[in-house]
Amino acid sequence: MKRYVTYKRVSTAEQGRSGLGLDAQERDIQIFLETYSDVPFEIVGEFTDVLSGKDDDRPELAKAIELAKRTGADLLVAKLDRLSRRVSFIAGLMEDPKLSMRVAQMPYADKFQLHIYAALAEQERDFISKRTKAALAEAKKRGTKLGGMRDATMKRNEAVAANADARAKKVAGIIVPLRDAGKTLRQIADELNTVGIKTARGGLWQASQVQRTLDRLERQDAATESL
CATH class of the missing domain: 1.10.10 (Arc Repressor Mutant, subunit A)
Known part of the structure; x- marks a missing residue:
């Protein structure tokens, strides 16, 4: 039987908005299970952190990873950025031979593809930040008020x-x-x-x-x- 450990993460502000972030993640996870998972399957554990995506010290994620490795279950998340926004952190998880991972919104992606996606997403965020700073600097140089x-x-x-x-x-x-x-x-x-x-x-x-x-x-x- 296929086994999963599900993990969800929301920020404090998202949790305050009637749990909309959690509802969306739960919906995506259910779509994956009903559409893409092998059957029969079993959810052996469910974990949720209420912390920023920039904070990699997340106790519930640590518990989810430990349980997934101990039971041989796949760690299942709705989106890759629910794990972290840092490619270095995600890469560390990808390199763990005892951990299998699935992302609901990317049902056919393997570890290598997920690693590439994380790296590209981080590059995009970095480029947007630099582009914004450059535009402001150029405006200031031209004397734009x-x-x-x-x-x-x-x-x-x-x-x-x-x-x-x-x-x-x-x-x-x-x-x-x-x-x-x-x-x-x-x-x-x-x-x-x-x-x-x-x-x-x-x-x-x-x-x-x-x-x-x-x-x-x-x-x-x-x-x-x-x-």
Whole structure:
């Protein structure tokens, strides 16, 4: 029988948003088990850490790894970055001959492919950081001023974004469970309209607005993870 030890990780902020991060990870893990796993299978342990992705000292992950190695089970995570955002840490896990790993969102990837993916993701994050710093330095060199009307515009845009974020959180408790239950965007919009929840402009929901709200919630989770 195929055995798995599942591991999930969320930041403190994600956990505070009604466990949305955990729900999404659990959904992906279940999709993997139901669609890609050998059968029959058994979950021999489930572990969860509530810590930043930059913190590699995670007690529940250590327990999950120990149990997986002791029982011969595969360590199963929803996404590779749930293990760590540091390629060096992930590489250490990959090199352990006693540990087998599976990533739900990459069901056919082997250890070598996962290592490459982790390295590319780290390079991308590093490049984006350097690109941002270079753009700011170039603007400063040209004497570009960031005050005045631009400041006012930025503050206005920030206020609009903050309001949109707040509204997304308010409807997350309806939208996310319906999405996880397999409802279409159109069906979710109909449900919101049926219970009388209006859009930001006081109108009826459309499928495209549901998708934008889900995307905003995903960006909020990603932004929290980068802290």
